[in-house]
Amino acid sequence: MADVVPAEEFVELAGGRVHLLRGGAGEPVLFLHAAGGAGVWHPFHQLLAEAGFTVLAPDHPGFGKSDDFPAVEGIDDLVYHYLDVLDALGLGRPHVVGGSFGGWIAAELAVHSPHRVGSLTLLSAAGLRIPEHPVTDLFLLPQDKLVVMLFHDPPPAPPPPPPGAKPDLDAIIAAYREATSLARFCWVPFLSDPKLERRLGRIAAPTLVVAPADDRLIPVEHARRYAARIPGADYAEVPDCGHAMYVERPAEFASIVVRHLSEHSLSAHPRTAESGASR
Secondary structure (H helix, E strand, O other): OOOOOOOEEEEEEEOOOEEEEEEOEEEEEEEEEOOOOOOOOOOHHHEEEEOOEEEEEOOOOOOOOOOOOOOOOOHHHHHHHHHHHHHOOOOOEEEEEEHHHHHHHHHHHHHHOOHOOOOOEEEEEOOOOOOOOOOOOOHOOHHHHHHHHHOOOOOOOOOOOOOOOOOOOHHHHHHHHHHHHHHHOOOOOOOEEOOHHHHHHHOOEEEEEEEEOOOOOOHHHHHHHHHHHHHOOEEEEEOOOOOHHHHHHHHHHHHHHHHHHHHHHHHHHOOOOOOOOOO
16 A cells, blocks of 8 residues: 555544554554654554555644543553543554653553554563663753754754744644643653553464664663563564654664564454454
8 A cells, every 4th residue: 555645533532632642544543642743654564554554643642632630640640541432433452653751651551441452562661670771851941952862863953943033832832732631641750650560471462572673761670571571472572773763764663563463463362352453
């Protein structure tokens, strides 16, 4: 499949509206985004859709064009939020792919409700607390250091604004809103759930854990720990790549993920793919 053009949708839940992008046709893939990149159809999404999957990429509460959902206060609330999203989309047990912060949500979802996840893919997922390999504190990181932290080969810096140019207030407000939402979910303890590691054995879905080898934000040891604790999990590393993995090396990550999704087709489980896949 080529030239996939994603459709923009809003899903109505009791607490507000969820914005999502949908593209492709085939088995459903719920993609849970990282702390950045909400509301963007990335080349990574395009590659999954072109490989024959329906990609559904919602914005988390308080991110992108989704409503704030003030009652969603922590990672446990996000699990119930996404169970509601699955129900609203008519998805029984889709493939679930999560990156970084979204990978943490995906892992918690698979622990809480293993019967709702057809396959699981964790891309440099947050969520674990490993004191000897701490996660870099995003909230303390100077803005000019962020790109260096996220990429193995940082892209060129954008040109400076012309003299006298007015700041983009909409972009500033949106960035502040998303940072506030992220803090609401993971300030204390920072980007982790101390109980998660001992519960990973509950995950029943075929699982793939992928890490960029040069991750300066979430050390690669976190991905290795996930792979060691999840029963039967497969593990892969992509060399010469930083934490912004599916942005920096989309083709490599998409190839690995597509192979995993294809090897664990939902057709083997009659309840995995329902009406939401082909809307």
